Amino acid sequence: MAQVEVRRPFPVADFDAIEVGANGRADVLARLGPPDRLSYTLADEVLEYDTGRHRATDLRFFVPSDALRLPGLGTAMGILGFFFEPFEESEAFRQPRELRASTAVLGAVGGLVPFTGGSDVLTLRGRQLRTDRIRVIVDRETLRVKQKALLLATDDLERQSIVDRATLRTD
Amino acid sequence: MRRFGALLTGLGVAVLVSGCVLTQTTDGSPLARDAVNEIVPGTSTRADVTRLLGTPDEIVYSNREHDRLFERAYRYERTRRKTTYFTLILFSAANSDKNSDHVVIFFDDRGVVEDVATRFEMDEPRYGTPF
Numbered sequence: 001m002a003q004v005e006v007r008r009p010f011p012v013a014d015f016d017a018i019e020v021g022a023n024g025r026a027d028v029l030a031r032l033g034p035p036d037r038l039s040y041t042l043a044d045e046v047l048e049y050d051t052g053r054h055r056a057t058d059l060r061f062f063v064p065s066d067a068l069r070l071p072g073l074g075t076a077m078g079i080l081g082f083f084f085e086p087f088e089e090s091e092a093f094r095q096p097r098e099l100r101a102s103t104a105v106l107g108a109v110g111g112l113v114p115f116t117g118g119s120d121v122l123t124l125r126g127r128q129l130r131t132d133r134i135r136v137i138v139d140r141e142t143l144r145v146k147q148k149a150l151l152l153a154t155d156d157l158e159r160q161s162i163v164d165r166a167t168l169r170t171d
Numbered sequence: 172m173r174r175f176g177a178l179l180t181g182l183g184v185a186v187l188v189s190g191c192v193l194t195q196t197t198d199g200s201p202l203a204r205d206a207v208n209e210i211v212p213g214t215s216t217r218a219d220v221t222r223l224l225g226t227p228d229e230i231v232y233s234n235r236e237h238d239r240l241f242e243r244a245y246r247y248e249r250t251r252r253k254t255t256y257f258t259l260i261l262f263s264a265a266n267s268d269k270n271s272d273h274v275v276i277f278f279d280d281r282g283v284v285e286d287v288a289t290r291f292e293m294d295e296p297r298y299g300t301p302f
Binding site: 025026029033034035038039040041042140 | 231232233234244246286288289290
C-alpha cells in the first residue's frame with residue numbers, strides 16, 4: 001500500500017519576507033496564517049508552522065487460519081513474529097474508521113476464506129515521515145520578531161520491513 | 172473449455188477481491204466566517220469569542236511568573252480529509268488529502284482580543300489516485 005499525504009507547501013517567499021526586529025506578530029500572522037503550534041516561555045512566544053509528506057507502504061499476505069494447522073507453517077509464523085516487536089502506528093498514519101472496516105472486509109475476501117472463517121494477516125510495513133517546520137519567536141513584551149528559523153526534515157523517520165501479524169475474524 | 176473456465180474463475184475472483192473506497196471525514200467545531208469577522212481586535216473579549224465561535228478546540232496558557240493559568244490564545248480547527256483507497260488482492264494503495272479551517276485568537280493581559288489569524292481551506296481537499 002502506498003499512502004501519500006501532503007500538507008500545504010511552505011510559503012517560502014513569505015518566510016523570507018519576515019524581518020527580524022522590524023516585523024511584529026501581526027505581520028507574521030498575515031503572511032503565514034495561524035500557527036500549527038503555539039507555546040510560551042517566560043519571555044517569548046513561539047509560533048511553529050509545519051508541512052510535510054507522509055508515505056506508507058504495506059504488503060500483506062493473507063494466510064487462512066485453517067492453513068496454519070499445516071505442519072510447520074504455524075510454527076514458522078510464530079517464530080517470525082517473535083523476532084519483531086509489536087508495531088505501533090503513529091498518529092500520522094492512523095487510518096480512519098471507515099478504511100479499517102473496508103480493509104477488514106476486503107482482507108477476508110482477499111484471503112479467499114468463507115465469511116464464517118478468518119485469516120491471519122502478515123504485513124510488511126514501511127513508513128516515512130518527513131516534516132519541514134518554520135519557527136518564529138516573538139518577544140512577549142514588544143510583540144516583535146526576535147528570531148526565525150526554517151527547519152528541514154525535523155522528523156525524518158523511516159522503518160523498513162516491520163512485520164506485523166494480526167488475525168481477521170469474520171464469524 | 173477447462174482452460175476457459177479457469178480463466179473465467181480467475182477473473183471472477185479478481186473482481187471479487189478488488190475494491191475501491193472513497194471516504195470523507197470531517198472533524199472539529201463548525202467555523203462560520205461571518206462569526207469570525209465579527210471579532211474585533213482591541214474590543215472583543217474572551218466572552219465575545221466564545222459566544223460567537225463556541226468552546227475552543229484548544230486553549231493555550233501562558234506561564235509567565237506569577238501568571239496563574241492565563242488563557243493567552245484560543246484555537247479553533249475544522250478538518251476535512253478525503254481518501255481514495257484501492258485494493259487488488261495483495262496490493263493496496265491509498266491517497267489522502269487533508270485541509271482545514273483554522274483560527275487562532277490571541278488575547279492581551281486584560282483578556283481583550285489582540286490578534287486574529289485565520290485560514291479557510293476546508294473545502295479544498297480532493298480525491299486523487301494513489302499513483
